[in-house]
Amino acid sequence: MxxxxxxxxxxxxxxxxxxxxxxxxxxxxxxxxxxxxxxxxxxxxxxxxxxxxxxxxxxxxxxxxxxxxxxxxxxxxxxxxxxxxxxxxxxxxxxxxxxxxxxxxxxxxxxxxxxxxxxxxxxxxxxxxxxxxxxxxxxxxxxxxxxxxxxxxxxxxxxxxxxxxxxxxxxxxxxxxxxxxxxxxxxxxxxDLLLARWKKLVWNIPFNGLSVVLDAKTDRLITDSNSRQAVESLMAEVVAGARACGREIPGVFVEEMLTTTEKMPPYLTSMKLDFEAKRPLEIEAILGTPLRRGTAAGASLPQMALLYQQLTVLDRYNRA
The missing domain is CATH 3.40.50.720 (NAD(P)-binding Rossmann-like Domain)
Structure with missing residues (x-):
């Protein structure tokens, strides 16, 4: 070094x-x-x-x-x-x-x-x-x-x-x-930086992605029963992707992320702000790479795959 x-x-x-x-x-x-x-x-x-x-x-x-x-x-x-x-x-x-x-x-x-x-x-x-x-x-x-x-x-x-x-x-x-x-x-x-990256994705994937797809701030995503169910499903898939890649995220961490977001002031995520400004979205780093690596390691990630497809289409037409 x-x-x-x-x-x-x-x-x-x-x-x-x-x-x-x-x-x-x-x-x-x-x-x-x-x-x-x-x-x-x-x-x-x-x-x-x-x-x-x-x-x-x-x-x-x-x-x-x-x-x-x-x-x-x-x-x-x-x-x-x-x-x-x-x-x-x-x-x-x-x-x-x-x-x-x-x-x-x-x-x-x-x-x-x-x-x-x-x-x-x-x-x-x-x-x-x-x-x-x-x-x-x-x-x-x-x-x-x-x-x-x-x-x-x-x-x-x-x-x-x-x-x-x-x-x-x-x-x-x-x-x-x-x-x-x-x-x-x-x-x-x-x-362990890889574990830390996957843990951050527990929040970033559902809230950044759904904020664009559902046109919502964090408070609506966490309080509406349907959007919260989507958040929790995506969080579970991130945990599964991390596990397939050799990193275990404890359930208590997921609960902490949900509780923290409940207490957070209404917030427009960075991806939502980029979408509104018609800037390119960070889809590949935040969603594409984790999806590909988790899938390659054997994880089943259908909700992440669907969100990736939706964001890709929205981003392309938004900037066109």
């Missing part, structure tokens, strides 16, 4: 690739805490350079008047941690961006939904330089440089290796967590 700055007292330089609801929020929190952060902004460049980043949050609103923002990755300095917060539908650009952004001992932290996203990144930077992060957060991008944080905010970290062999909790996970905790971002550790 490459030498990575592990000491809590050693400053680490961060890059944000994807300054939206996730990257903008976490990057702004890190910078406010004194961490050096560089933002690749592309279409929002002019606004962010002139007006900075604004975060609305129940934990307190704040604005960063000066932000290290860049339109071109060639102008950015090499960084110790490159946070990928793009939609997975844009991952085709990462091969051009990541190699020049990374220090020789740097790592990529993938803050994306879905399964297999670390596999994509590893093909460009190597399997020993990738970490996965699962974001448990409700946040939206209101406009260029404007983020609205609604609730939650924790990140769960895990080390990646090819074939998702469990790596335990490493020192570089702890070093990165130290920076985030300085920014008052709750951090968790996962010894």
């Amino acid at each position: 490459a030498s990575f700055p592990l000491s809590a007292s050693t400053p680490r330089r961060y890059a944000i690739v994807g300054t939206g609801a996730i990257g903008g929020y976490y990057g702004a929190k890190l910078q406010r805490a004194g961490v050096e952060v560089h933002f690749l902004t592309r279409s929002d460049y002019e606004v962010i350079r002139q007006e900075g980043l604004t975060v609305e949050s129940p934990e307190g609103n704040f604005r960063l008047g000066e932000v290290r923002a860049y339109r071109d990755v060639a102008d950015m300095p090499p960084c110790d941690v490159v946070i990928v917060a793009l939609k997975t539908t844009q991952n085709q650009v990462l091969g051009e961006l990541l190699p020049s952004l990374l220090n020789s001992d740097g790592v990529v932290l993938v803050l994306q939904n879905g399964l297999g996203v670390e596999d994509e990144v590893a093909q460009w930077v190597g399997g020993d330089r990738v970490l996965g992060g699962l974001c448990f957060i409700c946040s939206n991008k209101l406009g260029p440089g404007q983020i609205r944080h609604l609730d939650y905010g924790a990140i769960a970290l895990g080390e990646y290796r090819p074939n998702y062999k469990p790596q335990g909790v490493t020192q570089r996970m702890r070093a990165i967590a130290h920076d985030f905790e300085r920014a008052e971002i709750p951090m968790q550790f996962h010894e």
Whole structure:
């Protein structure tokens, strides 16, 4: 493993690739805490350079008047941690961006939904330089440089290796967590990143997918008896897919996801927001890859297959 700055007292330089609801929020929190952060902004460049980043949050609103923002990755300095917060539908650009952004001992932290996203990144930077992060957060991008944080905010970290062999909790996970905790971002550790990914899909597959198909926020999906039955059926299939792939999700975790959603403020999922804005949906990462891997491993996943087909059709006609 490459030498990575592990000491809590050693400053680490961060890059944000994807300054939206996730990257903008976490990057702004890190910078406010004194961490050096560089933002690749592309279409929002002019606004962010002139007006900075604004975060609305129940934990307190704040604005960063000066932000290290860049339109071109060639102008950015090499960084110790490159946070990928793009939609997975844009991952085709990462091969051009990541190699020049990374220090020789740097790592990529993938803050994306879905399964297999670390596999994509590893093909460009190597399997020993990738970490996965699962974001448990409700946040939206209101406009260029404007983020609205609604609730939650924790990140769960895990080390990646090819074939998702469990790596335990490493020192570089702890070093990165130290920076985030300085920014008052709750951090968790996962010894098994593949299990963590499947557990996140227990929520993401039913609520992201059904929010589009049924044109609903989370509160209606969880309170209406028919839609809740659909949610629970899909959750059971995610558990079955994970089991077929060698990962066991306890029933108590599924109940916790249902209870958490009941307490959540009415929320438009990221996939529903993308659908309304006629942007490509993250169908493959969130649903297609888990469906294919679970089916290949012997699981019967008819509800997931139907939802995948429905979303594919809706996405195609919506963007046409």
